Amino acid sequence: MSGLIHTNVRSSIMSQNSRSISGFGGPELDILTDAELVKLVNDLKEQINILGIENEILEKTIMRLEPSLMHGVYQAFEYATKMSSNTSLQVGSFIKNQASKFGLIDTFISPSRMLTSPSRVSTKRVDSAPKLGGTVVFGSGPRINVLERAELVSVEMDVLVANLNKIRNKGAKQHALLKAQLEEIGMRVSDIEKANKMFHQEVLVEGWDKIAQRIPAEIWIRFMTEWVKISDSQIGKLRLRTSTLNTQYSKLKGQIKVKAELSESLRPVDFEKLKIENSQCLKLIDHKLQQLGELKKMTGDANLNLTIHKKAMMEQNSYLAKVQSTIKNKEDQTVELDNERDLIQIQADILAQRLNEIRKVRMKYQVPNVMDYVKVKWVVTDLKHAIKMLDNRKHIQQIALTSINRKLQTMSTIAAKSDIAAKSETSYKKE
Template identity: 30%
Template sequence: MAEVDSDSQSEDRPPIYEFEDQQLLDLVEELSRSNATIKAETEVFERYFSRIDPKDLLPQPLAEQPLLGLSAQEFSQFRGRRKSKSRSMTAERLVRLTVEQKCDVAQRELEEMRDALERLKEGSERVLSNCKATIEESEIRMCELKKASYEFDRDIGRSMLERKGVMMGAEKVIRYIEDKSRTKDTLIEKLRLKKAALKVQKRKLQMQLKQKEEMGEALHEVDFQQLKIENSQYLEKIDERNQDLLRLKLLAGNTLQVLNTYKKKLQNMTSESNNLTSELLSRKEMLMKIAAETIQVEEERSKAETVNKRLRGQLSDYQVPNVLEYVTGKASHSDLEQSVHIWERKVEISEMALKTHMQTWNKLKMANGKALDWPQLAILPQRQ
């Protein structure tokens, strides 16, 4: 396409000596872009033809020829047409590719580049996996060495440090090394058995893979086309299921939001119900207290009414004495109080005399050394 455009443009253009400087610069820039495009196409074609089997270059029927009118000799001329500038326009037109053929070549080259990138990616992943495995193995070995060093210091080194100046028996060290060696041998045997089992499993998987490949070689292109059709149908069904799944996920998300909202409302209502229940219980207790206080107040009121009635009755029956009687009673009351005071004073004097006589009597008892019976005396009434 680039050559056709350049040829048509070169036929329509005037001679170069008639161009101005700016036109010459534009022409040089355009030719540079065209040369870069042709160079890229040439590199793509060379990579493509370098991978083609020479048998594919033999003449084929017209319906099956990928390159229209292109024989083996013309193909060799096509590869060297950039080097030979003296080839005629008729021969060049015979070896030119159509747009469909160029698209096919570019598509195949793109697929090849994708395959190469995929292979490079797989190789890089293998290298990365190997590096990760090496790092993990190194870390495991480092942990094992640290553990072995710690155990040796714990079992042997610490006792050697504690017993300075005393020769450590070589038998203990040899026994320790032999125990560790037996442990390593046991671990090696286990790993060997595991490796053998993995090899057997690998061999079985390789045989199964080989059988599947042999069975796949017996398949025809019609079967592959049928498989492609079924694959496309299944992909459509998978897309439909994915759409349904997405719709169900959205519905489930909305339902979950509504459920969370109702859960929050239920939690709020439950807390409010608990608060109301506790408040109702407190109100009931308050009502019971009020009822008990009401009963108590009623009883006190009835008692107060009874006392009030009795006092009112006494007040209604009360008669005030005469003044002379009141004065006489008051005088007799004062005389009685004075007589009581006098008698209390006499009792105090008698008690003091009794105490004095008791002390004298006790002294006489101590002096005679005999137990004398004191006559029974009447206990005088004491003053309150």
């Protein structure tokens, strides 16, 4: 219910309403054109919306500052409604319909009557108007200007923003709590599923005895024992983690409490002291930054020297690697040369032995006489001629032997045939 209105807009709205109501069905409404009437209705709607917002702000302000004042407002509203219905039935019904439609009933209630009892509304006005934030809301005092309205609106906006922040923080905490609960439920579900799979695999599948057609009790007891051990270990870990978190929570809570107490006990002197300490810290930071710059310069020079020495070291390492590879090649060549030297030494020993033998043979060898050589050569020639003659004679004798053998073979063949013929004749004769 919007039960309060501003005094500065009351007179204009009342004059317009009285003009429209008093001229209901009269000559003034007949004088207005359709466009003017539509414009008047639109203006009234806009003013009603504005007044509704202002009434809502004022009502919230009163409820926030002094809620007991709203009791008199409600009574004044009821009394004004009864009085308006008794004065004129037609006008009252029209006002009631329009008020129920556009919230216009509040515009016909005098602010001086809102905080009075129903018995004193017709006789007195309230002269002393209560002030809300330095502004007068009703009575014969000064009206509320635009700045005071803006002040009320800003105060209500600050209150709404503060409430909204509280609700937002509460919603964030609730959201975090629900998220944590969902994570906990997810962990429980995963643990239950894992336990179910383990139970199904170890007890129902692997523990099934095909011969007895049942699950032995030992498997079930062993599974439960192992599961209890695993659960105890997990519970111990969770208890340790919970105790750690509780310790951290109590520590953080104590720090927050100390900070809150310090914030309550702070004075301007503390801020001045803090400002002096901050200035000293800034000077120290500048000094440290200067030292840091110098250290960076020194570090840059050191890095440059390090790079130069590193480059020289890399060159030395490359030269050392080349020297080491050369030494290794020379060693390999030395081993090969040693092997070749051994082989050459063996061959030299063999050749030296042969040379010694040749020398021995040469020392023992004597050159014969020429005539003796000629005689020996003549004897050798005669022997060769004799050997050749003997070979020819042997060849001739072999030919003669071959012909004699052929003749003997022929003769033996003929004799064999004659013997066979004689044997056949004798056997024929006997028969």
